[in-house]
């Protein structure tokens with residue numbers, strides 16, 4: 194590595210830097226402390242697995258990282274910028290251009306077919322329709338769904354919907370990929386293919402936060418953190 198590159202790498206702020214993040218939900222008289230003082234840092238280019246029991250706060254954390262929700266307390270810096278200082282328009286632009294999100298419940302638009310679901314965020318960011326269409330098909334192909342491009346979500350199996358969600362997140366070549374159990378609905382062969390896609394994206398420089406219940410997949414990332422009692426710690430439980 195040339196000295197100049199070394200300097201550039203070392204001065205880059207972390208992709209994600211959180212300190213003292215708290216988030217509670219009130220349900221009637223009861224308050225659930227989903228996140229209770231999270232300190233979490235992910236450097237640019239890292240591949241980090243997040244594990245933890247059901248209800249431990251993984252999706253809550255992911256939604257805050259992805260600017261879909263705000264913490265009650267704490268500081269969150271995304272690429273060195275304080276999330277609180279972002280206007281709604283800036284947050285929306287970052288979600289569209291910088292972050293790719295594979296939602297646990299897929300969150301596909303029900304009235305659009307697989308192809309249109311993958312293409313829409315590309316059109317939103319102003320990509321030429323022809324290029325957006327090509328990219329959408331290319332990514333459906335990558336997840337093995339080119340023959341299902343014109344199916345609506347209701348005409349797809351759970352695993353196929355999950356793969357559309359993965360194609361949608363990857364098509365925009367996001368700097369940071371947030372994947373909430375992206376292999377949860379997949380058989381072992383398809384799950385392996387998706388894992389290889391994530392590994393390839395990470396090798397080409399993408400930062401990935403990957404929630405999983407699968408310890409074998411977690412072991413293949415660079416680092417695993419676990420959440421329990423609203424806190425995060427290094428290593429699997």
Ligand SMILES: Nc1ncnc2c1ncn2[C@@H]1O[C@H](COP(=O)(O)OP(=O)(O)OP(=O)(O)O)[C@@H](O)[C@H]1O
Pocket residue numbers: 218219220225227245246247248249250251252253254297
């Ligand atoms: N919108 C909400 N309103 C009230 N409580 C919520 C809400 N979202 C999450 N919670 C609660 O916060 C806690 C953390 O939920 P979260 O969805 O983050 O868990 P998780 O680790 O992603 O679980 P899973 O592995 O089942 O997906 C749970 O106790 C849940 O019931």
Ligand SMILES: [Mg+2]
Pocket residue numbers: 251252253297373
């Ligand atoms: Mg979850």
